Amino acid sequence: MGLCPTVYRFTRKTKCLLLLALCLCVLAWVAAFISGTVKPFELVPTQVQKWERMGSEVEAGLNTEPGGLYTPTELLQTKEKEEEELPKAPCPKKSPLLRGPLPLSFEPALTLGRVEGENGAVSGGQYQPADCVAQQSVAVLIPHRNREKHLLYLLHHLHPFLQRQQLHYAIYIIHQAGEETFNRAKLLNIGYLEALKDYSWDCFIFHDVDLVPENDHNLYTCDQQPKHLVVGRNSTGYKLRYKGYFGGVTALSRQQFLKVNGFPNSYWGWGGEDDDLRKRVELQRMSVVRPPAAIGRYTMVFHQRDNGNEVNKDRMRLLSKTSDMWKKDGLNSCTYQTLSVERPPLYINVTVNIGKPPSTH
Ligand SMILES: *[C@@H]1O[C@H](CO)[C@@H](O)[C@H](O)[C@H]1NC(C)=O
């Protein structure tokens, strides 16, 4: 009996104290939460927080035991390395190295050795500016067979031309093996597919071997729309061959070329495939842009039409079907066999077996 009131009185006093303590405790926690030092449900540090803590201990030189994330000396070396490889600035929108129209030379005595000597910064067919990051990475694709002299003239002019434009570029020769009828368009599709195995190029220049650009303001870069670069050539009095002409040298971005499913593979022999590409571009509601006539000038190195590249008599029939065929005949149906990929200093030489025209011809 006598114990009960005592316990009651004692408990009541303690209860008050306990309540007070609890209140203070809650208040302190709420204050800490508001000030941001405590997150309500993350009182146990997460793995990330542990790493962060370890990192700051390392920086403070605390965690020197082996097995720590870094030792301070390693950290110092990493910092030095980062300073050495300071990110390069982008190259200017307009290269300061451009020189405008330049006289071209076509010396019969020119040798590959000499052109290599003049282009020491090119290796494995590729080049990039030493002191800035190029605005675009560009793959130049040149279909080729039996035109070594023209190729040499083109390489002689094109390498310095592209370097003055401060581009990251590579030159691909797509060489059709065998003696079957030539198929420029299919070789260009192959060039696109093969070049993308090396690098994710922004822009593709589809380039005939016998056309040499005269003015380096004619930029080998891609625009918002597909670009046709040969406004005129010496062999046509520097006039567009015909309205809608889209041959010789064109520039399409990786996405633009994919969107039109590339070139048709079914044009064997000379002509028509460039008009088909223009129709594909128009079917995709894109348009063709060109540089001003004074800039889009080319010299066509003289030659006779090669054996194995006779006029394609079927081209008008094929052209009338482009709107049905473009989805089926193109990059997505381009079958070939790669025979070799060689990388001499000035170009990448992709040699391919592309089969032959259907026997109905
Ligand atoms: C264009 O210029 C090249 C190089 O000088 C020359 O070989 C060719 O005959 C010229 N073509 C015409 C039609 O003048």
Ligand SMILES: *[C@@H]1O[C@H](CO)[C@@H](O)[C@H](O)[C@H]1NC(C)=O
């Ligand atoms: C490309 O490689 C093939 C196969 O080795 C060779 O026959 C051809 O001459 C080469 N072409 C060039 C331009 O180097």
